Structure formats: C-alpha cells, structure tokens
Amino acid sequence: MASHGTPLALTSGDPSGIGPEIAVAAWRLRNEAQVPAFYLLADPSLVAARARAMGLEVAIVETDPAGAKQLFANALPVVPLAASTVDTPGQPDKGNASSIIEAIDRAVADTFEGRAAAVVTCPIAKKPLYDAGFRFPGHTEYLAHLASVKTGTEITPVMMLAGPDLRAVPVTIHISLSEVPKALTADAIIETVRITAHDLRTRFGIASPRIAVSGLNPHAGEGGAMGHEDERIIRPAVEALKSEGIVAFGPLPADTMFHARARASYDAAICMYHDQALIPAKALAFDETVNVTLGLPFIRTSPDHGTAFDIAGQGIARPDSLIAALKLARQLADVEAKTS
Template identity: 50%
Template sequence: MIEVGPLVASCGDPAGVGPECLVRAWQQRGALALPPFAVVGSAAHLAGLAGTVPVHAVASMEQAGRIFAEALPVIDLGPLDIKPGQPSRKGAALALAALDLAANLAVSGEASGLVTGPIAKAGLQDVGFAHPGQTEFVAAACGIKPEGAVMMLAGPTLRVVPMTVHVPLASVADALSAELITGRIRIAAAALTRDFGLPRPRIAVAGLNPHAGEQGRIGTEEIEVIVPAVEQLRAEGYAVTGPMAGDTMFHAEARALYDVAICMYHDQALIPLKALDFDHGVNVTLGLPIVRTSPDHGTAFGIAGTGQASIGPTVAAIRMAADCALRRAGADSLAA
C-alpha cells in the first residue's frame, strides 16, 4: 500500500481562527480519520489555545509523524504574547515566518503537502510580505512564476477556477485574453488528472456578460476572447464547453455535466462555491510541484477564541492535501 509522510500546516495569523481550528482538528483526528500533520507556529501559543490537548514541540517532520497519535506536533517558532482577535505586528511576523518555513518543508519533500492557515494580508505587508497572496508566495517558493500557479476552489459539490482574482470588476474585461484562458485551463486540466484522478476532466467555461453576451448584443468579450480560447482547447483535445451563461450553470443538473467551472472573475466563482459548500470549501493551488491547500475562509478575528469557528474547511483542506499527495505518490510509483 502506498503511504506518504505527514503534511505540514502553517498556523496563519495567530490572532485569527486558524490555530484553534488546527488544534480542534487534531483533537478530533480519530473520529475524522485525519492523516498526520504538523503545525508550524508558536508551541506556547498553541498550547494556550489547546487547554487539555497535548502539544509537543518537534524538530522534524519525521518526529512529527511518530508522535501525532499522542500529541499535536508543532515546529516551534518561539513564544508569542498575543490574544485571539487582537492582530499585531508580532503576530503577522510569526505568520510570515510560519508560512516561509512550512513552504520550504514541502518544497524540500520533508512534508508530503502544505496546508496554509488564513492570514491578514495587510498585516503581512507591514512586515515585508511582497506578494498578492499566499498562492503567489508559495509559487515563488517553488520557483514557479505567478502565471503558472492557478487557484481552484473546491468543495463536495463544485470546483471553480477564476481567471481573474483580486482585481476591480471594472478591470476584468481588459485583464482577460485568449492566452490567459487557454493557459490556465491547460494547467487546471493537468492538475485535475494528476491530483484528482480525472483522466479527461470535463471543463465548463462561463461567459463574462449576462447571458454569455447574447451573440454580441450584451458585450463582445465572448466572441472576441472566450470563444477563440474554447475552440483552441477543443482542437487540442480538451473536453471544453462554453461560453455558458453564468446564471444557469450552477444548478444541480448543470453541475452534473462538468468537473470544473472556469469563471471570468472572483465573485462569479466564489459566490456559488460558498453558497453550496461554505463549510467545506478548500483553496487549492494547481500547477505546483508540491501539493498546497488552504481552508477557504479568512482570519475571522471577530470570533477568534470563542469556539464558534467551524473546523469544516480546515478538515477539508487537510483531507484534500492528503488525497492529492497519495495520488501523486501512486502516479510516481507507477511511472517508476
């Protein structure tokens, strides 16, 4: 039977809900059948959140795998005086250090995959974070250019890939190109085969405009940009359909016809994903030499420390990372 080593999880902003969700996930590891993972963060801070949950500082991922059954393994970055819900510069600095070390452990192969905790980008930028988000940071750690890393949001009932992410809605049309769409779909299709076991993924492409432009009557981006991209991909053998009207492609019958929806902008992708799979959504980075997932939510400072945060997305991110790592290990062993 193919096995992989433990995953590594960066703690995220220590004042947010990320650390407590990891603690609670470990606490329910048996009932949830979770694979071994280690947390990079402050062992003292995590122990303070954990209550009676045992926390053990470890020096390596190999050691983490050995003690996971008895204690939450933490690769310790030192003490931290911070309270839930009260972000600080020190907390942001620790979050950045945790992300950096966790990414390096995955890139080096010491960890079988990377799960990144939620961060506050503004706080990280104050301590030297120079990337739009964690996706780009991890891509850089892997030696991959930003355009080579594709964000996918995945849940039990839907997978979506936005072509543009954190750009103003007024700038979306100018940001789109046939080259952008074909490039990202190729990356997504390869990752869906390698990491999700779909030999020929079915890909549905959304239009940008209402009713997918109505043949140019409500915008011409479909005719000028999206249709040429779809036709090019079909000529290459991809199972691509579209452009489809965004308001009719996310009901149950439509979702049964595709494996991933390619969306033109952030909210076109994330609104249906969060409406359908809010408690189980996972952010997956496609196109990397490592497995990277993240729970699809933010730091939630307002409820940090209250026990109200759902651990569903954290559990889903851990499980998805482990599943992808196993598929890669299996594919690599067959190739060998």
C-alpha cells in the same frame, strides 16, 4: 517524492486569528473525522494557551517533521518556529509577520525535501504583513514566488475552490469588477484551463477532465447583444483548447451552469471573475469547500475562509473547512504519488 505515510505540513496562519484554535480542534477530531496526520508549524506556548482558552486539555509535543506521524495519535505535534509571536487573539499585530512568513517558508521547504506530503495553510491577513514590509499581494503569490525561486521556472498559480459538488476556478481574481473586461484575455483563459486540466489529471486522478467555461456577460453575451467579450475572447480560447485535445466547452451562460444537472456534465467550471466562481462554490458547501492552489510544484490547500479576528480566542470557530483541506491535501498527495 513524499511517501504515503509522510505527514502534512500545517501553518497556523495569523496567530491573532482562528488558525491556532481550528488546528487544535482538527487534531481533537482526528479519529471521529478521520483527519490525516499533520504537524503544526507554530509557537508551542501560543498553541497551548489557545487550547486552554478553549477549555481543552490537549497534549502538545514539540517535534520535528520526522517524528510527527508517530506522535499524532496521542499528541498534537508542533514544530517550533524561531521567530517570536505576539499572542493577542482578535488583534492583528505586525510583530507576527516574521513567524507567519517563517512557517510558510518552512512548510514549503519541508515539502520540497520530502519531509511533508503537502502544504496546508491556515488564513493570514494582508494588512499586518504589508505594515511589516511584505511585498507580495497575498499568500498565493508568495507561494508561487517560493516555487519559482526553487525551481528556476516562473510559476503561474491558479486558484480553485473545490467542494463535494463543484470545482470552480476564476480566471481573474482580486481586481474590481470594472477591471475584469480589460484584464480578460484569451491567453489568460487558455493558461488557466491548461493548468486546471493538468492538475485534474495528475492530482485529482481524472483521466480526461471535462472543463466548462463560463461567459462573462449575461446569457454569455447573447451573440453580441450584451457585450462582445464572449465571442471575441472566450470562444476563440475555447476553440484553441479543443484543438489541443482538452475537453472544454463554452462560453456558457453563468446563470445556468451551477444547478445539479449542469454540474454533472463537467469536472471543473472556469469562471471569468472572482465572485462568479466563489459564490456558487461557497453557497453549495461553505463549510466543506477548500481553496486549492493549482500550478505549483507542490500541493497546497487552505480553508475557504479568512482569519475571523472577530471570533478569535473564543473557542467557537468551526474546523470543518480546515479538516476538508487536510483530507483533500492527503488525497491529492496520494494520487500524485501514484501517477508520477
């Protein structure tokens, strides 16, 4: 188990995106924004070049995880990667796939071995990885694979968007809207809520989490007048969760779940599909919302935005969401250390 003083492992994501520059910007704001100590897994020369392109003088020191915390106050600690990188801001290159994957692998290994308190990931793009032969749907699925291999247990990851005013969790994620009713099952809802409730207790420090479960259809189906999934799938799932002692309620009409008074009644909202969860989360606090992967045997957070290739290398990317991800990772790690 990592101690309170153990730094966070930050991956720079796709080197052609904004990851390296928001990492530099987050470190530059370490005092003003109270950014917890981290080390960056990246190519030090690329990070230095990106800092120069931003017009910044940044002290960058190559180190290992053990030396990162001591260095952090005066220099950006960078743990070098073995794989080479192609420095082409705004132009994704499949030649960077090896370094992207290596950074993720090493961050996860460091966390399992206690060298890092949590994994924080800058955004990656799927296509360059697919072009290089990457066989996982995305970042989260790969992290779950690494955890499953390490623990010998099949891991089910759950995505949460956590902001200052809302924690929202989609049951189905990256599928078309037309596929959602076919993919939605009571078992999937039950498993998602169980994982969410568990992590709210052990990592967020909420002793008895209150879980609001949305409906799928307008007005939560209005008794079957606008679809049957709410009564046939969602309500039985909620009743089963209640029988387990989980404080869950619903299905609730999604259009009345996210105003301030409604949000005060629950600790997390379980939504039936991607946009039902992400639209309110990002609308309420786009720059402060964090992507948290629940269900993993280690803590993982990430900014809620993508690689932003269109502005990479221009020095205008805001580090707000990354800073929020770093701060939340530290908070979750500290709570977990106390409750374990």
